[in-house]
Amino acid sequence: MKRPSSVKSVAAPEAEDTGLSWLPTWKGVYLVVILHFVLWIILLVALTDFFS
Amino acid sequence: MSALDFVVLFGSMLGIAIYGIWRTRGHRELNTYLRGDGKTAWFAIGLSVMATQASAITFLSTPGQGYLGGLGFVQIYFGLPIALIIIAAVFLPIFRQLNVYTAYEYLGWRFDTKTRLFGAVLFLLQRGLGAGLTIYAPSIVLATVFGWPLNLTIISSGLVVIIYTVMGGSGAVTVTQKYQLAVIFSGMVTAFCLVVMKLPAGLTFTDAFALAGGFQKLNAVNFSTNIHERYTFWSGLLGGTFLMLAYFGTDQSQVQRYLSGDSLRAGRLGLMFNAVCKIPMQFCILLLGVLIFVFYLFEQPPLFFNATLSQYLAEHSSDPKLRDYEMDFNSLHTQTNRQLEDWLKARHVGDRSAATAAFAAALSAHQQGEKIREEAVRALSPIHSSTAATDADYVFITFILQQLPHGVIGLLVAAFFAAALSSKAAELNALGSSTTVDFYRQVIKRDATDTHCVAVSKWFTAFWGLVAIAFALYAHLVENLIQAVNILGSIFYGVMLGLFVVAFFVRHVGGTAVFWSALVSQTLVFVLYFTLTISYLWYPLIGCAACVILSIVLQNFLSDVSVKSKTPET
Numbered sequence: 213m214k215r216p217s218s219v220k221s222v223a224a225p226e227a228e229d230t231g232l233s234w235l236p237t238w239k240g241v242y243l244v245v246i247l248h249f250v251l252w253i254i255l256l257v258a259l260t261d262f263f264s
Numbered sequence: 265m266s267a268l269d270f271v272v273l274f275g276s277m278l279g280i281a282i283y284g285i286w287r288t289r290g291h292r293e294l295n296t297y298l299r300g301d302g303k304t305a306w307f308a309i310g311l312s313v314m315a316t317q318a319s320a321i322t323f324l325s326t327p328g329q330g331y332l333g334g335l336g337f338v339q340i341y342f343g344l345p346i347a348l349i350i351i352a353a354v355f356l357p358i359f360r361q362l363n364v365y366t367a368y369e370y371l372g373w374r375f376d377t378k379t380r381l382f383g384a385v386l387f388l389l390q391r392g393l394g395a396g397l398t399i400y401a402p403s404i405v406l407a408t409v410f411g412w413p414l415n416l417t418i419i420s421s422g423l424v425v426i427i428y429t430v431m432g433g434s435g436a437v438t439v440t441q442k443y444q445l446a447v448i449f450s451g452m453v454t455a456f457c458l459v460v461m462k463l464p465a466g467l468t469f470t471d472a473f474a475l476a477g478g479f480q481k482l483n484a485v486n487f488s489t490n491i492h493e494r495y496t497f498w499s500g501l502l503g504g505t506f507l508m509l510a511y512f513g514t515d516q517s518q519v520q521r522y523l524s525g526d527s528l529r530a531g532r533l534g535l536m537f538n539a540v541c542k543i544p545m546q547f548c549i550l551l552l553g554v555l556i557f558v559f560y561l562f563e564q565p566p567l568f569f570n571a572t573l574s575q576y577l578a579e580h581s582s583d584p585k586l587r588d589y590e591m592d593f594n595s596l597h598t599q600t601n602r603q604l605e606d607w608l609k610a611r612h613v614g615d616r617s618a619a620t621a622a623f624a625a626a627l628s629a630h631q632q633g634e635k636i637r638e639e640a641v642r643a644l645s646p647i648h649s650s651t652a653a654t655d656a657d658y659v660f661i662t663f664i665l666q667q668l669p670h671g672v673i674g675l676l677v678a679a680f681f682a683a684a685l686s687s688k689a690a691e692l693n694a695l696g697s698s699t700t701v702d703f704y705r706q707v708i709k710r711d712a713t714d715t716h717c718v719a720v721s722k723w724f725t726a727f728w729g730l731v732a733i734a735f736a737l738y739a740h741l742v743e744n745l746i747q748a749v750n751i752l753g754s755i756f757y758g759v760m761l762g763l764f765v766v767a768f769f770v771r772h773v774g775g776t777a778v779f780w781s782a783l784v785s786q787t788l789v790f791v792l793y794f795t796l797t798i799s800y801l802w803y804p805l806i807g808c809a810a811c812v813i814l815s816i817v818l819q820n821f822l823s824d825v826s827v828k829s830k831t832p833e834t
Contacts, residue, residue: 230529245536264477
């Protein structure tokens with residue numbers, strides 16, 4: 213198994229294409245995931261408040 | 265179960281298993297046996313990661329958790345999206361760049377052999393014990409469906425999983441998991457629709473929600489800052505992030521799944537798929553349990569859902585004390601039912617005061633019924649060891665067998681087995697891989713060929729399967745399976761995560777400092793777990809923080825000693 217020479221050579225390749233035409237960057241993908249999470253929290257809080 | 269149920273059950277299970285073995289025939293190289301063919305697409309990785317986490321426990325025990333405790337359990341997954349983003353951005357690129365078989369290889373590369381072995385030991389201990397719990401869940405189904413002794417079903421279903429995993433390796437796990445998930449989701453969606461259809465006529469979906477809310481079953485988010493409360497927004501967000509970061513980032517059963525992708529992109533998108541889908545999925549499974557609770561408010565539930573206790577009750581129906589418990593329980597349920605019918609009528613005509621009074625009476629009768637159930641459990645506990653477990657794990661299977669039509673029963677039992685096979689196979693495969701790559705090839709036989717390692721890996725897989733069976737024989741002592749799995753993970757995952765956090769982010773810390781810090785931190789977590797009563801979700805955070813802080817302190821101390829010893833005396 214080949215090992216790279218140092219950890220520094222192992223940079224996260226954020227420049228890699230996501231393959232999603234509507235979300236070309238990884239930062240955009242992560243942002244959509246976070247927004248989806250926040251939306252679910254809001255829905256769950258609303259459900260809790262409305263029916264308790 | 266009818267002939268139709270058996271056709272659905274065995275047809276779906278055998279079909280998937282034979283397909284997996286056929287698709288992966290000839291995988292005799294270590295690389296393809298442990299990681300698959302490396303060509304898995306992102307969607308298949310996403311499903312594989314989901315199927316590995318979603319064991320039979322998820323689909324059997326979680327509705328029971330919803331039935332008893334409501335939606336609050338969903339908070340444990342609040343840290344998951346954040347954790348998966350961190351793994352996709354930081355962990356995954358490094359693992360792929362280093363081309364590792366196991367996550368612990370990276371620890372050996374970054375620190376030293378002893379730290380790598382320690383990380384692997386923590387994984388093997390917690391996953392080996394956790395594997396016992398995942399064998400136990402489908403055994404409950406078998407024991408309840410066929411009336412076989414529980415220990416016999418544990419051993420037989422455990423052996424089936426061992427044979428399946430040893431024959432197929434990682435490739436079989438990945439290629440079959442998507443079909444197993446298809447069976448699982450078909451079963452769960454069908455069950456959800458049927459529960460809704462079985463609610464009493466005149467009870468709308470809004471009424472059902474209002475009823476569940478009145479019984480405190482829809483409290484999905486709790487912002488309490490009390491650290492002794494098990495499931496809160498804060499314990500889920502902070503503790504849950506560390507728990508999920510450790511599980512998805514350092515547990516070989518998951519790392520192996522997303523390393524099987526054809527690119528970094530495939531692994532990342534597979535993880536993001538889970539970050540988006542997991543909370544809605546768990547919410548729906550818990551909601552299914554809540555709706556079963558509403559259903560049993562109008563339909564007479566058994567005094568015990570637990571099949572063993574139910575059978576004991578039937579066999580000792582002449583015992584006056586037990587008969588009294590059952591009669592009182594049934595009578596209180598009838599009162600609850602009547603009051604709720606009054607509540608429904610008053611609600612529909614808009615009579616608020618009558619609705620409030622009827623609901624209060626129903627709630628009171630229900631609470632008295634639950635007290636009777638608890639007293640009966642206490643009365644039976646000296647006689648029967650099964651009373652140590654709650655009814656939660658038996659609620660869903662009892663509902664399926666008593667209320668759903670034939671064919672659907674077969675589909676749901678198949679769903680439990682699909683879930684058990686998919687997660688169990690991934691766990692055993694990871695345990696076999698780690699033991700072979702991190703121990704056998706590292707410590708015992710460094711010059712072992714790939715063919716030899718594949719053979720050894722199969723033996724280790726079988727060995728861990730037998731350990732899991734042995735542990736499963738004692739799993740009836742745990743309170744609730746889905747909680748037990750998470751508690752076990754919480755005890756070990758924090759320190760495992762700490763090792764990787766130091767490796768990734770604290771570059772000046774070396775192997776000796778991190779090894780001793782991890783050892784001390786794990787001991788600290790054990791001591792705290794047995795002395796404190798805080799929510800178990802905090803332990804991954806505590807273990808990780810202790811390991812990182814101690815490593816930095818110890819490294820500074822070791823550096824000072826090293827500098828002093830190298831300074832020439834004047």
